[in-house]
Amino acid sequence: MTKFDEATQAIRVDDTTYDVCLDPGYSVGGMLNGGYLMAVILRAVVDASPHAHPVSTTAQFHRSPTPGPARVQVETLKSGRTAAFSRATLIQNDTPYIETLITTATLPETSAAAYTSTPMALMPPLSECVRLPDPKPESGMTLNAQMEMHFDPPTVGWLQGTPTGVPEARAYFRLSEPQDPDPYILALAVDALPPVVFSAGTRGWAPTVDLTWHLRALPAPGWLTVLGSGRLITDGWFDEEVEVWDSQGKLVAQSRQLARVGRG
Template identity: 75%
Template sequence: MTKFDEATRAIRVDEATYDVCLDPGYSIGGPLNGGYLMAVLLRAVVDASPHEHPVTTGVQFLRVPLPGPAQVRLEQLKAGRTVAMTSATLVQDDRPVIEARVTTATLGDTAPDWTDGPSVAMPPIERCVRLPDPGPESKMTLNAQVEMAFDPPTVGWLAGNPTGRPEARAYFRMAEPQDPDPYVLALAVDALPPVVFSAGALGWAPTVDLTWHLRALPAPGWLTVLGGGRMIGDGWFDEEVEVWDSAGRLVAQSRQLARVGRG
């Protein structure tokens, strides 16, 4: 079992309840990463489902959970031959902190009937850049769990040179050797710096609502994560992410609505 598998483990209490322990190693400046929290929820949902894969997940972030014990409480909405639908709530100190609706199914390993290509061409990984290691006071513990190599223009904001567009792009993999799976994809769709940073708006950008789709089971190797936005206004921004695997297959898509942070 990898460190990520252990950090997202859900232990069955009964058919509708799972115990979890939220790991402090997945924080972004203090709050736990939303993709990590989704992966925790999905472990419980899939374990209780007759199907193997979380094909669509819609999440609303109600409060900021703290590292430590929590529970996932499930309500089965439908259990059909091809799909099951579940309502899942992450609860801590008897308060709901995340609400989700998850549809599970069992995906095959067939080639798509039709597919588009990536929205943006990435440079070779050797021309991409790693971000500097954060200081311990930053509480950016997620950085130790993943490896990311960024398309250089999209991290120009670090040097005071934002592109002026909401965008972020990187190659992604877990720091501990691990083939990507649906739970790693849940982390990947929310692992980029907020795309609004590249538009010049820095600061904590809390996600309010996020939906993501598992489109195919990923091949081993690096993932390519491409993020962009369509509008920033009135204190809100959107972020759309597509994830491609090492075989050039689209494996995940997401869209989220978040608040513009204050630096």
């Protein structure tokens, strides 16, 4: 079992209840990453489902859980031959923290698209991309150690005080520990980029309020390409859209989230 598999495992207690242990290694400024938390919930939901893959997930983040024991409560709403629908809640100390609606289905190992668009932006070669500096130990940024990301240089200009002025972020992504990407890693990937508002000139913690993502295909081994953009920043809110493409140039995940503009 890899570190990520262990950090996201859900242990069945009964037909509707799963014990989980939230890993402190997936924190951003002391707060657990939303993609990591979705992966934990999805482990439980898929185990309880007759289908193998989480094809659609909508999560509402009511509050931020802390590392340590928690549980996932799963309710099956409808189960059919091609899809099943579930409601799942992440609970800690008898308090609901994240509410989700999840559709599961079983996708083929390989498939040919009847139609596909092109990526929202083109990435330079991996050799021309840059890694972010390692965070200071006191920053609470433990997530960085769990993954390797190489960024399109203009989209991290905010680090040197030269943001592009456009909400955007683009990077190649994989886990630090060698592991082929799967749907749970994609749940992490869609929320792994720095908030796109950083590139628009805003810094600070930008908490996700609502995030929906779709698993479009099972990813091939190798690097993932994660492309993020925003459409509107207003009244303390911003949106973020993410596409994830696999090493074979296939669109494997899409997401949209609504978040608060960063503070700090």
